[in-house]
Amino acid sequence: MTTTETGSTEKMDLRAALIERIGGYMTSHSIGVAAELGLADLLGDGVRGSEELAAASGTHEPSLRRLLRTLTAVGITVEPEAGRFALTEVGSQLRSDSPDSLRAFSRMFCHPVVLRAWLGLEHSVTTGERAFDHVYGKDFYSYLAEDGRTSELFNEAMSEESRIAAERLAAGYDFSGFEKVVDLGGGDGTLLAAVLPDRPRLRGVVFDSPSGVAEAPATLERAGIADRCEARAGDFFRDIPADGDLYVIKSVFQDWGDEASRALLRSCRARIPDTATLLIVGSVLPETASTDEPIMFFTDLNMLVNSGGRERTEREFRAMLEETGFTVRSVRLGAAGPLSVIEAVPGAPR
Numbered sequence: 001m002t003t004t005e006t007g008s009t010e011k012m013d014l015r016a017a018l019i020e021r022i023g024g025y026m027t028s029h030s031i032g033v034a035a036e037l038g039l040a041d042l043l044g045d046g047v048r049g050s051e052e053l054a055a056a057s058g059t060h061e062p063s064l065r066r067l068l069r070t071l072t073a074v075g076i077t078v079e080p081e082a083g084r085f086a087l088t089e090v091g092s093q094l095r096s097d098s099p100d101s102l103r104a105f106s107r108m109f110c111h112p113v114v115l116r117a118w119l120g121l122e123h124s125v126t127t128g129e130r131a132f133d134h135v136y137g138k139d140f141y142s143y144l145a146e147d148g149r150t151s152e153l154f155n156e157a158m159s160e161e162s163r164i165a166a167e168r169l170a171a172g173y174d175f176s177g178f179e180k181v182v183d184l185g186g187g188d189g190t191l192l193a194a195v196l197p198d199r200p201r202l203r204g205v206v207f208d209s210p211s212g213v214a215e216a217p218a219t220l221e222r223a224g225i226a227d228r229c230e231a232r233a234g235d236f237f238r239d240i241p242a243d244g245d246l247y248v249i250k251s252v253f254q255d256w257g258d259e260a261s262r263a264l265l266r267s268c269r270a271r272i273p274d275t276a277t278l279l280i281v282g283s284v285l286p287e288t289a290s291t292d293e294p295i296m297f298f299t300d301l302n303m304l305v306n307s308g309g310r311e312r313t314e315r316e317f318r319a320m321l322e323e324t325g326f327t328v329r330s331v332r333l334g335a336a337g338p339l340s341v342i343e344a345v346p347g348a349p350r
């Protein structure tokens, strides 16, 4: 190959690299539609023809086939023979019956409610304001409180996203010195459903807003812990339960800006016992961005658009906790699967 040809190949690769990224929204849309139509459930473990899939999903075969080819191009399906498709390992996570299912998560984050808010990204970047409120005239959680179906989908999506982190926390954190865990903003109870079953003396409270906690009783029932774990509705800015000795806040702070996050920590400081322990489970951003963990940066931008919150670095978490009357005992990066665990206690260093 001549130098000129090498140079032109590199140029083509560079162009393709950018064009592929520009098409990112087409990827999310395609995955969202596949999840909505239940294509992964129809594919199951098998190889199926596009005609059979179109008949089962009530879709237009030539168009469905084009969708499936695009999904193949991004590694969700394979096309071993022309017009016949099967799931890849990545794509299998779109099956509703997979223990690692991310189907509700895909439906939620490719949902028109979220995608419309993302159309306001430029507004957010220009003004620093939440695009969601700009588009809908209300904030994300008020929207969910008024839209039961989307709220249910969001709770299910959070539960799917949480499962691995909850299992890692359950396996890796020493709960032995505690009697009652309160999961603040605990959603449908997925975290305590992972922690409590193997610890018969530990009790729990899933605390969330009325719409957030709506599915928790069923989760606790399914996990066989309903007799020692209750679902309580309330507002964590105002009435945090005072009867726990371990308080977990998982994937919550990224929803809130600095002022609200400090208000939440002050609310915890004022209500939790002085001898209690606070565990913050969530992403901890590195000081500089790179391609290593793109999801954290997607989440951060998603928070700018939808909730007005942000992901934070270890330095920022430490400063916020210290300012609000907590002492950080440890920061364990990646201790809960993709998430980190920050352990803090009320008051000055003990």
Ligand SMILES: C[S@@+](CC[C@H](N)C(=O)[O-])C[C@H]1O[C@@H](n2cnc3c(N)ncnc32)[C@H](O)[C@@H]1O
Binding pocket: 141, 158, 159, 162, 184, 185, 186, 187, 188, 207, 208, 209, 211, 212, 213, 234, 235, 236, 237, 249, 250, 251, 252, 255
């Ligand atoms: C991103 S979700 C995380 C849910 C769960 N902790 C998890 O990791 O899957 C944030 C949770 O905070 C809850 N939340 C928001 N505002 C709240 C408030 N004022 N009081 C109690 N919970 C609230 C939401 O309902 C939602 O369940």
